[in-house]
Amino acid sequence: MTQESNTLLTSLVEGYAFESACLELGAALIDGKPEPTAQVRLPLKMLNRHGLIAGATGTGKTVTLQTMAEQLSVAGVPVFLADVKGDLTGLAQPAEPSDKLTARLAELGHEFTARTNPVEFLSLGGKGEGVPVRASVDAFGPILLARVLELNETQEECLQLIFHYADSNKLPLDDLSDLKAVISFLLSDDGAQALAGLGGVSSSTASVIQRGITIMQTQGLDQFFGQPEFDTADFLQVRDGAGVISILELPSVSSQPMLFSTFLMWLLADLFEDLPEAGDLDKPKLVFFLDEAHLLFKDATKAFTDAIISTVRLIRSKGVGLFFITQSPTDLPDEVLGQLGNRIQHAVRVFTAKDQSALKQIIKTFPSGELDLQEALTQAGVGEAVVTVLGEKGAPTPVAWTKMSSPGSTIGPASPERMAQVRGSSTLAAEYSAAVDRDSAREMLEARAAQPVQAVPEAAPEPRRESAPRQSRPRQEENPMMDMAMDAAKVIGRELIRGFFGNRKRRRR
Numbered sequence: 251m252t253q254e255s256n257t258l259l260t261s262l263v264e265g266y267a268f269e270s271a272c273l274e275l276g277a278a279l280i281d282g283k284p285e286p287t288a289q290v291r292l293p294l295k296m297l298n299r300h301g302l303i304a305g306a307t308g309t310g311k312t313v314t315l316q317t318m319a320e321q322l323s324v325a326g327v328p329v330f331l332a333d334v335k336g337d338l339t340g341l342a343q344p345a346e347p348s349d350k351l352t353a354r355l356a357e358l359g360h361e362f363t364a365r366t367n368p369v370e371f372l373s374l375g376g377k378g379e380g381v382p383v384r385a386s387v388d389a390f391g392p393i394l395l396a397r398v399l400e401l402n403e404t405q406e407e408c409l410q411l412i413f414h415y416a417d418s419n420k421l422p423l424d425d426l427s428d429l430k431a432v433i434s435f436l437l438s439d440d441g442a443q444a445l446a447g448l449g450g451v452s453s454s455t456a457s458v459i460q461r462g463i464t465i466m467q468t469q470g471l472d473q474f475f476g477q478p479e480f481d482t483a484d485f486l487q488v489r490d491g492a493g494v495i496s497i498l499e500l501p502s503v504s505s506q507p508m509l510f511s512t513f514l515m516w517l518l519a520d521l522f523e524d525l526p527e528a529g530d531l532d533k534p535k536l537v538f539f540l541d542e543a544h545l546l547f548k549d550a551t552k553a554f555t556d557a558i559i560s561t562v563r564l565i566r567s568k569g570v571g572l573f574f575i576t577q578s579p580t581d582l583p584d585e586v587l588g589q590l591g592n593r594i595q596h597a598v599r600v601f602t603a604k605d606q607s608a609l610k611q612i613i614k615t616f617p618s619g620e621l622d623l624q625e626a627l628t629q630a631g632v633g634e635a636v637v638t639v640l641g642e643k644g645a646p647t648p649v650a651w652t653k654m655s656s657p658g659s660t661i662g663p664a665s666p667e668r669m670a671q672v673r674g675s676s677t678l679a680a681e682y683s684a685a686v687d688r689d690s691a692r693e694m695l696e697a698r699a700a701q702p703v704q705a706v707p708e709a710a711p712e713p714r715r716e717s718a719p720r721q722s723r724p725r726q727e728e729n730p731m732m733d734m735a736m737d738a739a740k741v742i743g744r745e746l747i748r749g750f751f752g753n754r755k756r757r758r759r
Contacts, residue, residue, distance in 0.1 A: 252281075254620070255280050255281050257620060258280060258620040258621065258648075259278075259280050259285060259287070259288055261619070261620060261648045262278045262285075262288040262290075262648055262650050263287055263288050265641070265647040265648040265650075266288070266289060266290055266291050266641075266647055266650070268291055268293050268641065268642055269642065270293050270294065270295055270532070270642055271293070271294045271295075271325060271532070271533065272291035272292055272293050272294060273291065273292040273294065273297075273318055273321045273322070273325075274289065274291055274321065274360065274655055275290045275291060275292055275314075275317075275318075275594070275637060275652060275654060275655060276289075276290050276358055276635075276637075276652040276653050276654040276655045277289055277290060277357070277358040277359060277360075277652065277653055278290055278650040278651065278652055278653075279634065279650075279651045279652065279653055283357075284357045284358050284653045286357075286358060286359030287359075288650070289359065290637050290650045290652045291639075292592060292639045293639070293640075293641065293642050294325060294327070294532065294533040294534070295530065295531065295532050295533060295642065296591065296592065296639065296640045296641070296642070296644070297322075297327075297533070297534045297537055297571035297592070298530075298531070298534045298566040298569060298570060298571045299566065299571075299589075299590075299591035299592060299640050299644075300562065300566065300571060300572045300573065300574075300589055300590045300591060300592065301571070301572070301573045301574075301590050301591065301592030301593065301594065301639075302573065302574050302575075302576075302579060302582075302587070302590045302592070302593050302594065302595075303315060303539075303573055303574075303575045303594045303596075304575070304576055304577060304578055304579050304593075304594070304595050304596065304612075305577065305595060305596025305597055305598070305635065306577060306596065306597055306598060306599040307577065308632065309596035309597040309630070309632055309635075310596050310632050310633045310634070310635070310654060311575060311596055312335070312337050312338070313633065313654070313656065313657070313661055314594055314596070314635065314654055315331065315338070315539055315541075315573075315575060316338060316340070316341060316657045316659065316661065317654065317655050317656060317657045318537075318573075319331060319338075319341060319367075319495050319537075319539070320341060320365060320367055320495075320657045320658060320659055322493055322537055323367050323368065323492050323493045323494070323495055324365075324492060325493070325533060326488055326491055326492060326493050326533070327493040327533050327534055327535075327536070327537060328485055328486050328487055328488060328493040328494050328495070328496070328535070328536050328537075329493060329494075329495045329496065329536070329537050329538075329539070330485050330495075330496045330498070330517070330536065330537075330538045330539065331495070331496070331497055331498070331538075331539040331541065332497075332498045332500050332510075332514060332539070332540070332541045332542075333497050333498065333499055333500060333541075334500045334541050334542055336499070336663055337661075337662055337663060338497050339369075339371070339497065339663050339664040339669055340659055340660030340661055340662050340663055340664050341367045341369055341495055341497065341657070341659045341660075341664075342366065342367060342369040342371075342659070342664050342668055342669070342672050343366065343659060343660040343664040343665060343668045344364035344365055344366045344658065344659060344660065345362075345364055345365075345657065345658055345659055345660045345661065346364075346660075347362055347364065351656060354656065355655065355656060357653070358653060358655060360655055362656075362658065363658045364658050364659075365657070365658030365659050366659065367492070367495050367659055368487075368489045368490075368492050368493075368494045368495065369494070369495045369496075369497060369672055370487070370494055370495070370496045370497070370672075370676060370677070370678060371497055371499065371669065371672055371673055371676070372496055372497065372498045372499065372678075373498070373499045374474050374498070374499075374500070374510070374513060375473035375474035375475070375476075376473060376683075376685070377470075377473060377474070378499040379499070379669070379673065380497070380498070380499050380673070381673075381676055381678045381679050381682050381683065382480075382682050382683060382685070383480040383498065383513075383517075383682070384473075384474060384475060384476045384477065384478065384479055384480055384682070384685070385474070385475060385479055385480065385513070385516055385520075386422070386423060386424045386425070386475065386476065386477060386479045386754075387423040387424065387425060387426060387428060387429050387475050388413075388416070388422055388423035388424065388754055389479055389516075389520070389753055389754040390475065390516055390753060391413070391516075391751050391753035391754060392406065392409040392410040392412070392413040393406065393410070393553065393554065393557065393751045393753075394512050394515065394516050394519075394751050394753060395409065396409050397508065397512050397550070397551075397554055398466070398471075398508055398509050398512050399459065399462040399463070399466070400462075400508065400549075401458075401459065401462070403551055403553070404455070405455055405458060405459060406551070406553075407450065408450065408451045408452075408455045408456065408459065409459055411448045411449070411450060411451050412429075412432060412433060412436065412448070412451065412456070412459070414448070415432065415436065415444065415448055416429075416432050416691060421690070421691035421694055421695070422688075422690040422691055423690065423691055424475070424476055424477050424687075424688065424690040424691075425472060425475045425476045425690075426463050426466060426467055426471075426472045426475055427467075427472070427692050428690045428691035428692045429463060429691070430460055430463050430464070430692075431691050431692035431695050431696070432691050432695070433456050433459060433460045433463075434460070435695050436448075436451070436456060437453055437456055437457065437460075440699070469506075471506065471509060474509070474513065476685055476686070476687075477685070477686040477687070477688060478681065478682055478685075478686055480517075480682060482517055482520045482521045482524060483524060484496075484678055485517075485521070485536055485538075486535060486536055487677070498514075500541075507542070507545045507548070508545070508548075510542075510545070511542065511545035511546050511548075512546075514540060514546075515546060515558065515561075515751065516751070516753060517538075518538060518540070518561060518565070518572075519557075519561060519751045519753045520753060521536070521538070521565070521568070521570060522561055522564065522565045522568060522570075523753065525568040525569065525570065526568070527567050527568065528567065528568055528569035529567065529569075531569050534569050534570060534571040535568070535569035535570060536569070536570050536571070537570070537571040537572075537573065538570055538571070538572050538573070539572075539573045539575060540572060540573065540574050540575060541575045542575070542576065543574035543575055543576040543581065543582060544576045544577070544581035544582070546558060547581070547582065547583060554751075555583060557751050558586065559583070559585045559586060559589075562586055562589050563589055573592075574586070574590065578598070578608055578612065579593075579595070579611070579612050579615055580608050580611050580612070587615065591639070591640040591644075591646070592638075592639040592640060593615070593616065593636075593637065593638050593639070594635050594636075594637050595612065595616075595627060595635055595636045595637075596630065596634070596635045596636075597627065597628065597629075597630040597631070597632075597634070597635075598612060598627045598628055599628075600628055609624065609627065609628070612627065613627070616636070616638055616649050617638060617646045617648075617649060619648050619649050620648070621636075621648075621649045621650070621651060623636065623649065626649075626651040630651065633653065633654050633656075634651065634652065634653050634654065635652050635654055636649060636650070636651055636652070637649070637650045637652045638650070
């Protein structure tokens with residue numbers, strides 16, 4: 251071993267020598283071989299500083315995610331992850347031992363232990379075989395829904411005013427039919443005065459929004475909205491000391507990327523609004539993996555991007571750790587990247603000038619040190635990654651070219667028999683499986699329209715009085731200061747029940 255290699259080894263051994271509980275990511279590669287004395291680890295207490303798992307397709311991101319999720323579960327930390335390719339169901343089934351796997355782990359100084367993890371399979375709106383995850387339109391909120399509908403900023407503002415009308419008039423928006431009913435009422439003769447009172451909502455804009463909702467319904471997307479609404483507190487389950495891994499099926503993400511990525515953001519926003527402040531914990535309450543993270547920012551408005559940035563910045567105080575998973579760090583805004591202290595970068599493939607430029611940007615995101623980052627990032631094999639994390643004192647560790655560890659569960663899909671067994675033993679199925687159609691805005695407006703209009707009796711003329719007329723007080727609506735105060739109170743009231751994304755803050759059951 252050369253003097254340079256000895257220096258690198260020493261810095262890595264010292265840099266990753268943590269005293270607190272850690273995730274064991276793998277062993278550093280020195281001169282192309284794994285060095286068992288240089289274990290690359292990530293302190294549990296630093297997971298709420300968030301992180302990034304990046305790399306080209308086929309370089310091992312999914313297995314890294316699975317290894318981390320499994321170790322978090324063992325440590326008693328619940329995990330949420332989205333299963334885009336259907337490969338993560340194997341977390342529910344123990345892996346079969348093999349000589350190749352045993353030898354690979356032995357190189358790292360690790361041992362193979364088959365593991366069956368506690369898992370809940372979920373699916374959006376029941377579009378799949380897991381427990382249905384639904385949101386009411388009311389809770390989803392106007393900002394997130396505007397993104398799904400691909401509205402411009404003016405149309406989004408109008409949608410916010412329509413939601414405000416429903417809030418103020420106690421019209422629950424459970425599903426898309428409820429929202430359509432409210433818009434139809436506002437566009438009708440009976441609702442003309444209410445529409446005018448909202449201010450800034452033209453009938454043509456309301457009609458555009460209504461058409462967008464109708465298109466969503468024809469595409470079958472209305473099944474994601476309704477009751478019973480999923481309570482994200484159910485992500486925080488621990489069974490027999492092990493954190494439950496909630497796996498959300500997203501098999502059709504390529505066909506509806508905007509909806510799926512926005513729905514993941516709603517889950518995260520709901521957690522943020524619901525959880526109390528926790529401060530720095532020895533381990534997080536939950537680790538939330540956001541796969542295909544680049545979809546969150548594609549064609550996003552500034553307001554939407556700012557809301558994501560604020561959520562990422564503030565949710566760490568709630569005890570939640572976030573990991574963004576994408577092909578390249580350049581897919582994310584700098585304001586988000588700057589908050590991701592833990593970096594696991596699998597191989598970068600450089601085929602074009604654009605790829606070369608991206609590589610230079612990626613290198614700049616790592617701390618400088620002994621490692622040749624350009625060589626490591628372009629020459630890393632499958633199952634290898636360039637890693638730096640935040641140490642126990644919050645300082646970044648030396649960059650380590652790492653041979654990553656492997657999980658004790660099955661890599662790839664679980665067997666149909668095992669998946670059926672997990673679904674059959676779900677603790678959430680009884681609560682969420684059956685959709686509920688309660689009386690909400692549509693039914694309320696229909697009932698109101700069905701009521702006969704009663705004629706108001708004409709008042710008898712008042713007898714003329716000879717005395718001097720009384721000085722009447724100005725009516726409340728003619729008092730501009732009172733009007734301003736009432737408008738302010740309405741705004742404050744709305745802000746108390748809606749969060750960054752316009753999502754309704756949960757009323758605990």
